Amino acid sequence: MRTVADVVIIGAGATGCSIAFHLARLKRTRVIVVEKGSLASGMTKRSGGMIRLSYPWESEARLALASLGYFQNWKELVGSGCGFTRTGFVTVAQGETQAAQLEHQVAMLRRIGAKAEILSREQLGELQPAAHVDDVTLAAYEPESGYADPIAATQSLAARAKKLGVSFHTGTFAKRVLVERGRVFGVDTTTGEIETMSVVIAAGPWSDRLLKPLGVKIGIRSERAQVAFFERPAELKAGHAAFMDSITGVYFRPHTFGLTLGGLTEWQSDAKPNPDQFEDTVDQAYVQDVHRRIVARVPAMVNARYVRGHAGIYDTSPDGHAVLDRVPGIHGLVVAAGFSGSGSALAPAVGACIAELVTEGAASTVDLSPFGFARFGLEEC
Numbered sequence: 001m002r003t004v005a006d007v008v009i010i011g012a013g014a015t016g017c018s019i020a021f022h023l024a025r026l027k028r029t030r031v032i033v034v035e036k037g038s039l040a041s042g043m044t045k046r047s048g049g050m051i052r053l054s055y056p057w058e059s060e061a062r063l064a065l066a067s068l069g070y071f072q073n074w075k076e077l078v079g080s081g082c083g084f085t086r087t088g089f090v091t092v093a094q095g096e097t098q099a100a101q102l103e104h105q106v107a108m109l110r111r112i113g114a115k116a117e118i119l120s121r122e123q124l125g126e127l128q129p130a131a132h133v134d135d136v137t138l139a140a141y142e143p144e145s146g147y148a149d150p151i152a153a154t155q156s157l158a159a160r161a162k163k164l165g166v167s168f169h170t171g172t173f174a175k176r177v178l179v180e181r182g183r184v185f186g187v188d189t190t191t192g193e194i195e196t197m198s199v200v201i202a203a204g205p206w207s208d209r210l211l212k213p214l215g216v217k218i219g220i221r222s223e224r225a226q227v228a229f230f231e232r233p234a235e236l237k238a239g240h241a242a243f244m245d246s247i248t249g250v251y252f253r254p255h256t257f258g259l260t261l262g263g264l265t266e267w268q269s270d271a272k273p274n275p276d277q278f279e280d281t282v283d284q285a286y287v288q289d290v291h292r293r294i295v296a297r298v299p300a301m302v303n304a305r306y307v308r309g310h311a312g313i314y315d316t317s318p319d320g321h322a323v324l325d326r327v328p329g330i331h332g333l334v335v336a337a338g339f340s341g342s343g344s345a346l347a348p349a350v351g352a353c354i355a356e357l358v359t360e361g362a363a364s365t366v367d368l369s370p371f372g373f374a375r376f377g378l379e380e381c
């Protein structure tokens with residue numbers, strides 16, 4: 001029997017499941033999601049789940065803000081839970097240059113409708129009494145940011161999409177996108193061909209493997225990233241805000257069960273890690289480095305015990321920003337990949353935008369033109 005779909009999505013991570021959910025909501029077209037593993041089995045299950053608005057680039061901040069609305073109202077908009085926990089989010093700056101950049105960023109966030117404010121060193125000390133603030137020139141504070149459970153969120157999006165009629169073909173590898181005379185006509189998979197005129201590649205760090213045979217590539221670089229979890233000592237049981245700390249070079253946030261999750265803001269990735277086969281545990285030296293830097297900001301963390309950690313692969317585009325666009329020269333093919341360390345936070349709005357692009361020809365939730373192939377010199381033919 002022929003399998004026919006109006007849209008095939010390749011990849012059932014946060015991005016693919018969000019696109020499926022929004023497509024089903026917008027137009028009950030026949031949508032099939034093809035996933036070589038299981039739901040959220042790619043990099044989504046390795047996400048730190050940090051939800052923040054503090055992106056220096058306005059277009060990304062707009063996606064983050066639109067996504068925050070979903071996380072805050074998940075049960076109403078999607079159903080079941082996504083584990084969203086509001087913690088507040090602090091970004092610290094040191095010196096005049098960093099302080100001016102942060103003030104500029106907060107002004108931009110406020111202009112687009114986000115809740116964000118500048119705090120003096122003293123105000124930060126009052127807000128976060130456990131934090132060492134002597135080295136801080138000023139800070140930005142987002143009261144509404146926090147973290148979510150990326151697996152629960154993705155499963156919730158998929159469950160709702162299924163209810164709305166989307167089919168999920170898990171354990172099915174998409175071998176190639178079928179194209180003739182510059183037009184998509186199907187997807188060849190390990191369980192047979194699917195006829196379709198519209199394909200969305202949401203395959204994270206594997207996306208270029210599907211694009212290359214078609215003569216296109218984003219140039220995604222795989223980067224191994226790690227996160228470590230520490231058990232907070234008794235005096236910090238009440239927790240702390242999430243921090244993006246470029247002074248000490250660490251980001252960290254509270255996690256459920258009295259834990260704190262942390263990672264480095266800058267690190268040396270292994271050379272060309274393979275997303276199918278990489279070291280998925282945390283390096284001991286990394287754990288010590290993260291711990292030392294967290295202690296520099298929150299001294300009471302000196303007694304925190306390392307509990308566990310994991311690594312994953314960032315899909316980093318040549319300019320570090322996602323590519324959300326039609327593929328130049330191939331009618332019916334769209335790509336949503338290259339999220340680096342931000343894909344689970346941006347997924348709700350990215351899904352809405354890609355669904356609008358596919359069904360209505362352009363995104364209205366957020367303008368996607370800055371995320372196009374054109375910025376790399378590739379125009380749609």
Ligand SMILES: Cc1cc2nc3c(=O)[nH]c(=O)nc-3n(C[C@H](O)[C@H](O)[C@H](O)COP(=O)(O)OP(=O)(O)OC[C@H]3O[C@@H](n4cnc5c(N)ncnc54)[C@H](O)[C@@H]3O)c2cc1C
Nearest residue numbers: 011013014015036042043044048050174204312342343345
């Ligand atoms: C350690 C770490 C920490 C992170 N922390 C954060 C964070 O705090 N906040 C945040 O927002 N983001 C974070 N990220 C990034 C986030 O995890 C990703 O950006 C996000 O999960 C990307 O989702 P995705 O659906 O695009 O990709 P993925 O989740 O990788 O999904 C792609 C899917 O495509 C499938 N696939 C690939 N090729 C094929 C094929 N040929 N056929 C069928 N299926 C295929 C894969 O199996 C996979 O399930 C982190 C990432 C890592 C590694």
